[in-house]
Amino acid sequence: MIQRELRKLILPLLGPALLLHTIFFVVPALNAFYYSTTSWSGITPEKEFVGVDNFVRAFNDHTFVMSMENVGYFSVLGFVLIFPLSLLFAVVLSKKPPFERLLKFVIFAPTLLSVVVTAVLWGSIFNPVIGLLNESLRGLGLETWTQPWLGRRGTALPAITVAMIWQGLGTYVILFLAGLQKIPLSFYESAELDGADAWQQFWHVTLPLLWDVVQILVVLWIIGSVQAFALIFVITRGYPNVAEVIGTYLYWAGFQGQSIGYASAMGVIMFFLVLTFSLLVNRLMRRETIEY
């Protein structure tokens, strides 16, 4: 009876949201797969079907291959750095350290700032002429160390990774903190009775029990790197550059290169990368999770 009454609500309450979702997500997302099989320029109306040509072109395109490599670089270096850093900060914060609120502010505030703020801030720090980094090196008498940080691939990629970490750290600390709070205190008590020191407790109790959090974080970081766009786009002023990622190259190909078909194919590749990594990492790590 009650359900029959409630069903009257389906159309008026669910309808508007579903309509917007269909227009602004479902239809364009499906269209992307269609566009990716055409040679559409975006200017003339003709959309010629070209099968998988756009995908073949992508994997033979040096710039696209380089942007994939850069994505790989950001995924690996970024995670190797952010993982220990965020875990460390989470463990410290979970112990109610002195200056707790201040610490939280420094760690979490960057997460809330617009990606443009992060880009402008770090873009200014790495600026070769007025940048804080080169100026500091000069001040310390390390003139020879100064360089155009964002101009060469060898320094641009680590520099951008730093900015990514600065912005992302808060999220990772939060997730670790949530995971830490779920570990029962009794586990530590019994470990202590068995004579485990702080390091052993961390290694044998904390880390294994945080495994499912680690799993989420790996997926999140890889997905974030695959989708990277705004930070790099703003820092590099939208020019084709050494730190090109799939997102920036795709944007360029669609708006400047006038090949919507090709750009959509890159979008499809990006989509499948995100999907594959989510599924793969989930499968690889699921078995290791400890139930408690």
Added chain:
Amino acid sequence: MADLRAEVKNFSLKAVTIFLLTFYCLSSAVALAWVIYTSFKSNAEFFASTWALPGEWRWSNYAYAWANAEIGNYFFNTAYISILATAGTLLLAAMAAYVLARVVFPARQFVFYLFLTAMMVPAMLYLFPLFVQMRHMRLTNSHLGLILIYIAGGLPFSIFVLTGFFRTLPTEMEEAALMDGASPWKTFWMIMLPLAKPGLITVSIFSFINTWNEFFWSLILLRSGKLYTLARGLQTLFWNMSTESRWTELFAGLVIVMMPLIIIFILLQDRITEGLTVGAIKG
């Protein structure tokens, strides 16, 4: 002996931790302080020395950023877009979430996952199709188009959170209301929606911060400068530095953009950190 070794190990572990923490926090704080005090310098001072403190505190940089560089205009654009988009997201998401949480119907699971899918699909996938579609609908270079995209984009996450929230609410109250002859429509608006207040607050804080910061779609859709949002305007200002070199005014603009969020964060720290946990999982 073993004890001593354990102690040394513990001590060095602590030392490394404290060093890393201090180093990170200090460099963050220095970077932030640098932006703030530089925003009061003249450009001549800035080019003479990047590090030096301002000789006099020049508020005129802020006046320039606010008026001449149009940050003020962007500020109002962003404020009203964010408010409308947040209100729209909240309303539509609460309505949809209630149905998805409480009403049993055949396609329920499918619709729920249809919304959730959007959280895992990169915007880059549908960027061009949506852009072309917006052009057909004459919604490019318009605030209405941007607001609609923000509402649609905010739905999946908000529906995800609110559906979870509605499921935790007891069913007795709505059952009693319906038994007493209240219409389901009235039951939703008068009884269930007020009960969902804590969930609605979390979602609106999130939705507001996200739209306030949003850059991607404002980059894609907005062409004329007077329509820009803060993120879009700041980006343009930054890119113009290569020809204009008004760095200290740029930094004043940067501070204006950062301040509201810093203030929100200080006021709502606990609620935001709690919301971030949910927000992070959405990916």
